[in-house]
Amino acid sequence: MYMNLERYAPNNLKRPSKGMINVHPIQRGGILTEEARKILEEWSDGYSVCDLCFEGRVDLIKTPPIAEFKKDVAEFLNMDDVRFTAGARHAKFVIMSGIKNGSVVLDSLAHYTSYIAAELNELKVYEVPNSGYPEFKIEPEKYAETFEKVKEETGSYPSLALLTHVDYRYGNVTDAKEIGKICRDYNIPLILNTAYSSGIMEIDGRKLYADFIVGSGHKSWAATAPIGILATNFDYTDKIFRKSKLRGEWSGRAFTKKETSFFGCSPVYGLPIMTLMASFPRVVERVKKWDEEIKKARYFVRKMEEIEGVQLVGERPKNHTLMHFEAPTFHMIAKKHKKRGYFLYHELKRRGIVGVHPGMTKNFKINTYGLTWEEIEKVINSFKEIAENYGVEVED
């Protein structure tokens, strides 16, 4: 063997962003709570939770109280029933695997995993157009138009609709309720992908007319990866949580308690489910403080736009903490800089800030969720300082 095992020594596996302000768009909502950190070591071995599994499925375990937790998460989202999955992507796969016929209509800002869940289940994908630059908005009535288009092209209405409640590119918050209503009118079940909303914003599935709510524990519920949340209503539980019907032709073995699309028992046993649970009380609290997060986000935008050329892309005013800027002035610097586009990444890192994609200057994304006001100021001042150092004008 010629493996260099030394590179896997703990000293060589340090997290480069440790101790820094991390504004990476996908990281803010997944930072563990203190409570989750407390139980980390204890439940870290393999699938520790299965010590206590007596009914063959992780969501039925009574100690720790996962069976109760499942109900509480359903209540929190105002839906009937919940399962945990190997991420939101797995949750979308599970739902589509229960439909598996016809086509799915999704917003053109959907995450790639929404497209891929459809591809894997051989559903034809139709996109709801967005309004394009600079706001890239998804207008509810476009869903109805797209349903009609599908009907025209294929002879039937789509079997499923998906809306990305908050998209990963611009952090736009779509009018989920209006789109939910349209889907109800058409009798087309709606998946609401809340990877960037549930866990940080209040979500009431019933009010939004969602048939399925998909959430991401590691993105927005302060849990270790991977864990997704799949909530639905009783209309769909039989179909989506369907159980194995197979019987061994020689042995007669059957697995009637196992849920097929979850691979029998969803692989979240161990830290993912335990950290999700330990963080839950804080998550229930924090969603009520969303207004403060918006206040910080809007302040951040205002201050960033004091830098010459820097401008928010996506809806105005900002209704979410994930934001997308264009910065032609930074792009001009990059063109002449010996580090090219990487200069911004390095300048920020030198100031203790990570998460802006290395190499990006013309456009970049930032998530301010959960930053303190002091951290907000530090990030703004760093950007301003960098701009000034390179001769870009900054208002005051």
Next chain:
Amino acid sequence: MYMNLERYAPNNLKRPSKGMINVHPIQRGGILTEEARKILEEWSDGYSVCDLCFEGRVDLIKTPPIAEFKKDVAEFLNMDDVRFTAGARHAKFVIMSGIKNGSVVLDSLAHYTSYIAAELNELKVYEVPNSGYPEFKIEPEKYAETFEKVKEETGSYPSLALLTHVDYRYGNVTDAKEIGKICRDYNIPLILNTAYSSGIMEIDGRKLYADFIVGSGHKSWAATAPIGILATNFDYTDKIFRKSKLRGEWSGRAFTKKETSFFGCSPVYGLPIMTLMASFPRVVERVKKWDEEIKKARYFVRKMEEIEGVQLVGERPKNHTLMHFEAPTFHMIAKKHKKRGYFLYHELKRRGIVGVHPGMTKNFKINTYGLTWEEIEKVINSFKEIAENYGVEVED
């Protein structure tokens, strides 16, 4: 809201087995190494690893050295290429999703997730019979017989074969090489499920004629759940690691780097991949010490069988640390005990030993992997003491 959030407080989420000797059949190989524990806190936030993802797939990340690690794991298993998955169950799903036609032949001791992966991909399942009580062995030639049977019944040979290298019921080690040869002769690709072998025993995929090796990080590679290992040869990489071909009909968006059956990018980003990597040097070492584990296991069997009525079920001599006992004498006690079958669980727990399924006495399973000789003695002495206390004879 009427949720009782207090039950999720860290103090109420303690691990009951903490500090005890855990002989649970699925837990021994997943206990974290010291090295993995060292990096736990640092990488615990959400999908921490994605801070450093610049190519859109976790297995391509260079810092931490996941891209290199992937190669090292392939070398370790003597296969060409590797991916990480949301558990061995997901790995089996991925492979079958790339085949998706015809039938699969699997051993009748296969884990339920092998059956369910087939069910989810609509493959018809045929079982290779085992020899039944008391050894439950899978004889290699039965694979050929079953292939012929499938050919007779369906008109074609199966599209896939699966062998559970070590089964979860009896811990029998099958003759993978002989079965591999048969599959090669028939030109039927073979999945070798090593959930209970790779990571604790040496596995050489090439020598065993395996086309696919599936492993479980949380079961046998000292990693946090969920993480599976999928290794294959270049013959199959295009098919099994196939990339997304979808294109958004309105937007033109495409995801050509994303691997479809892995949900685009496998959800192991964060602790699962980091702990697997941090434990790897130790895993590479420990597989070489398998002989010592067998020595302990055989000693354990011999001593347990000194208790009247207690007898190993499964192959003899024992070639693995996972073992299945029948104990009609304990069952007789249970019938008269006020705690019924739970008495054994409670008696063991009182002595600091957990992992025997609560309520089981007539048959129970134990895994001795990684127990020290002192712990082995303690477990044996506890069983003997319990037996004697209830008037069951114990040889000396």
